[in-house]
Amino acid sequence: MNRGPVLIDLEGTEAAKPDAAPAVQDDIDAPQGVAMQQVAAIAARRPSRLARWFWLIAITLVGFIVSLAAWDYITGLLTRSPVLGGIATALIGLLLLILCIIGLRELATFGRLRKLDSIQHEAASALASLDLRDARTVVADLEGLYSNREDTAWGRAELKARQGDVLDADGLLGLAETALLAPLDARAQREVEAATRQVATVTAIVPLALADLFTALTANLRMIRRIAEIYGGRSGTLGSWRLTRTVLTHLVATGAVAVGDDLIGSVAGGGVLSKVSRRFGEGVINGALTARVGVAAIEVCRPLPFHAAKKPSVSGLVGRAMSGLFGRD
Numbered sequence: 001m002n003r004g005p006v007l008i009d010l011e012g013t014e015a016a017k018p019d020a021a022p023a024v025q026d027d028i029d030a031p032q033g034v035a036m037q038q039v040a041a042i043a044a045r046r047p048s049r050l051a052r053w054f055w056l057i058a059i060t061l062v063g064f065i066v067s068l069a070a071w072d073y074i075t076g077l078l079t080r081s082p083v084l085g086g087i088a089t090a091l092i093g094l095l096l097l098i099l100c101i102i103g104l105r106e107l108a109t110f111g112r113l114r115k116l117d118s119i120q121h122e123a124a125s126a127l128a129s130l131d132l133r134d135a136r137t138v139v140a141d142l143e144g145l146y147s148n149r150e151d152t153a154w155g156r157a158e159l160k161a162r163q164g165d166v167l168d169a170d171g172l173l174g175l176a177e178t179a180l181l182a183p184l185d186a187r188a189q190r191e192v193e194a195a196t197r198q199v200a201t202v203t204a205i206v207p208l209a210l211a212d213l214f215t216a217l218t219a220n221l222r223m224i225r226r227i228a229e230i231y232g233g234r235s236g237t238l239g240s241w242r243l244t245r246t247v248l249t250h251l252v253a254t255g256a257v258a259v260g261d262d263l264i265g266s267v268a269g270g271g272v273l274s275k276v277s278r279r280f281g282e283g284v285i286n287g288a289l290t291a292r293v294g295v296a297a298i299e300v301c302r303p304l305p306f307h308a309a310k311k312p313s314v315s316g317l318v319g320r321a322m323s324g325l326f327g328r329d
Contacts (some may be wrong), residue, residue, distance in 0.1 A: 012223030053292070112232045113243060119303040126169050127307060133199060135169035139176050142303055145232070146180065155180040174308030181304060186303075188227050189312050195223035196287040196321040204283030216286060220244070221292070231301040247296045291317040293302045 070092060078085030119141050124133035143159065146152040159179040166172045202215040224247060225240040289313045298312065299305075 017039055017076060053108050068219060106238045109238070109240075110242075113228070115141075116232045119145065120305060123173060123304045127173060127305070128223060130169045132167065132172065135172045136163075138304075139163060142176055145303065152184070153182055155183065170307075172303065177304050177308045181302065182309065183303075184230050185298070185309060185312075186317045188230050188294075189300050191223055191226045191230070192291055192298070192312070193321040194318050195294060196290045196318060199290045200283040200287030200322065201285075203286045204280045209212045212282075212286065216290065220248075220290060220293050222245060223294055227294070227297045228301050231298075231303060242298065243297070247293060277313055284318070287321060288318050291321070 033194055035307075067095040074085060074088055074092065077088055093244070094174060108191055119138060120139070123132065123138045126138055139159070140278065142155055146156060156179075162175060166175055198219050199212075199216050205217075221240065224244045228240060228243055293315060295312055
């Protein structure tokens with residue numbers, strides 16, 4: 001038996017080119033934050049005009065049928081028993097009164113959101129022009145916005161005592177930011193951390209289908225509503241939903257809900273956890289995307305743009321939220 005070397009003739013074959021070989025995809029199964037991306041897609045999706053007309057006509061028709069049935073029921077009850085008919089009429093009147101109050105509160109919510117947006121634009125304009133008169137107008141509007149809130153009493157007193165000594169727009173707005181908004185910023189960041197922790201925990205631990213999607217949707221809605229309440233007072237249901245759509249539409253348009261190397265690298269332990277357990281890695285990424293939504297909500301709801309204070313970072317929020325929950329790398 002021949003035990004010599006075996007020679008393979010490579011003549012006529014193309015030599016291998018290492019630089020032309022396809023790249024090895026190590027992260028093909030890397031967590032992508034599917035739940036948060038689906039939440040963003042659902043909230044940012046604009047219904048078609050046909051769908052809007054469908055729901056408008058359907059709600060109008062149902063309201064007409066219910067009103068007509070209630071009218072027939074009340075008139076028939078009044079005919080049979082005037083006392084019972086009077087009680088039913090009074091109850092329906094109270095129900096309509098409560099609905100009107102709810103409607104007025106929703107309108108007030110939209111008014112507060114417009115006020116926050118107006119002050120924010122005026123502050124940005126004052127910082128750009130460095131006009132002291134415009135800055136004082138912004139500070140006056142800010143004091144009026146928080147005049148009925150006891151949690152800002154100390155900040156308003158501090159601002160009133162020191163604003164006369166500040167003679168430039170930059171310093172005056174910085175004083176208003178540190179005196180009035182610093183405690184509110186801390187509360188808003190705690191809300192973001194709580195929502196981040198909840199979304200990450202449920203995604204990592206609960207294996208039920210759609211559980212992470214439901215948790216991400218409800219946690220983000222509650223977080224954005226709480227942030228709006230912290231900066232602008234009580235928030236209504238429709239106002240909160242509109243604000244949520246505004247925040248998530250902005251994030252989708254800027255690509256901030258996409259998972260990239262910058263996000264995975266900024267999350268403490270995210271890369272390690274994704275290699276140990278896909279569910280834990282997915283939880284970290286969903287939590288980080290929730291923190292991104294929270295930062296965007298803070299920027300939208302905050303009456304002053306970040307200038308003297310530092311804008312909260314996603315990595316810092318996630319790191320504090322995950323302390324003791326996941327291992328930190």
